[in-house]
């Protein structure tokens with residue numbers, strides 16, 4: 001029997017599992033898809049929000065700024081790229097300026113450090129490519145950008161190095177609670193646990209409802225984006241938000257942590273929680289709206305559009321805590337934005353809650369907060385590159401030309417704990433396929449490397465999910 005089963009390997013589940021792996025607990029993470037960070041954590045704005053817009057009287061407000069402050073340390077420990085580039089909320093009207101003041105006041109209340117309201121001249125000195133009609137902006141230097149899936153993968157890897165077990169392709173179909181024990185039902189068997197932490201994102205309400213009366217309902221909202229080539233990543237240096245409305249934080253224009261330019265998202269209610277399609281109408285609206293921020297966004301340099309789905313709850317806030325009805329069930333529900341920013345603080349809160357519920361947790365003497373650093377070949381000095389290639393010639397073979405990713409990095413990403421098993425898995429861990437050609441050149445090579453390293457046939461290598469096959473048979477075997 002496990003002490004704790006964490007359901008869902010997004011940013012919430014992986015942060016909580018990693019923090020709990022500091023203690024003497026038998027932990028399982030169960031994830032229904034074939035990889036870590038395959039749902040909302042894979043498709044969002046990737047901003048570590050400063051926290052000024054999450055209302056102080058809500059859990060979002062309580063956790064956001066606290067979570068933000070924890071990112072430097074965890075990213076350093078786990079070798080995850082994170083850039084505290086700061087953010088601006090820009091004003092184009094007197095009404096917007098009132099909003100800036102409200103955001104500033106709320107930010108002060110929740111503890112956002114070093115904010116300032118800037119006038120037009122100051123903003124344009126900071127960001128010369130912004131629309132010159134700007135009237136002012138709220139500057140929050142603590143805002144940052146990250147790669148959320150790299151963070152979640154690193155957390156899962158570190159949790160596993162500290163004893164947690166990860167089960168992929170393991171969908172919780174049902175759950176029962178008898179006496180002091182939960183039984184989780186999967187297609188291929190059962191698992192028992194003393195405590196269950198529900199981090200199932202878009203399905204967190206369904207998981208709760210398996211053992212308890214409905215507490216909240218997820219009303220999914222989709223957000224769509226454009227991502228532009230790295231040549232345009234310098235258009236702005238900070239995360240630039242338009243003023244927020246009741247629909248969300250407003251359309252942003254921002255560099256990504258890896259130097260691309262991100263434009264989006266909208267906020268559209270949808271019925272199908274898994275619908276990550278994009279639409280011409282929404283993308284056209286985003287394109288037009290973002291031009292208010294910067295008149296010269298070079299849309300000819302778009303390399304991809306994508307969408308992500310927010311697990312917005314009808315409750316109007318995060319649902320975080322032990323179920324009032326079923327002891328031992330901890331829900332992390334309605335974990336929409338700023339969930340990514342809040343996740344480290346939420347994980348610490350869950351650890352404290354577990355200490356209360358269990359009467360105390362014993363720290364492991366040998367907990368290792370660090371993971372083996374990734375070798376990012378392109379970032380090494382020339383002499384270190386040469387030395388590495390001499391030791392392992394796989395680092396001398398560039399597979400992804402756009403992002404300059406070597407075979408050595410791909411092989412490492414496959415063989416780490418929580419390693420890649422699909423083309424998208426390699427892309428998430430190494431960035432092979434994330435560049436200008438979007439995998440046009442490197443995907444066949446990545447398929448070959450995956451098949452060789454996982455000792456399977458190339459036909460068994462999937463792009464992403466179980467039905468996303470790339471090769472079905474040898475050309476000569478296919479009947480006309």
Ligand SMILES: Cc1cc2nc3c(=O)[nH]c(=O)nc-3n(C[C@H](O)[C@H](O)[C@H](O)COP(=O)(O)OP(=O)(O)OC[C@H]3O[C@@H](n4cnc5c(N)ncnc54)[C@H](O)[C@@H]3O)c2cc1C
Nearest residue numbers: 008010011012032040041044045047172201223339340341
């Ligand atoms: C458009 C958009 C923009 C956003 N921008 C930001 C931002 O800039 N900053 C920020 O802080 N936040 C942002 N967010 C919010 C942030 O992305 C989420 O808070 C966060 O990713 C949620 O993580 P999670 O772990 O709760 O959910 P998920 O990442 O969805 O993980 C849940 C996991 O549970 C698994 N699962 C579901 N059901 C089961 C089951 N029955 N059995 C086993 N596994 C199951 C799923 O497969 C999934 O992997 C944004 C969200 C969206 C959609």
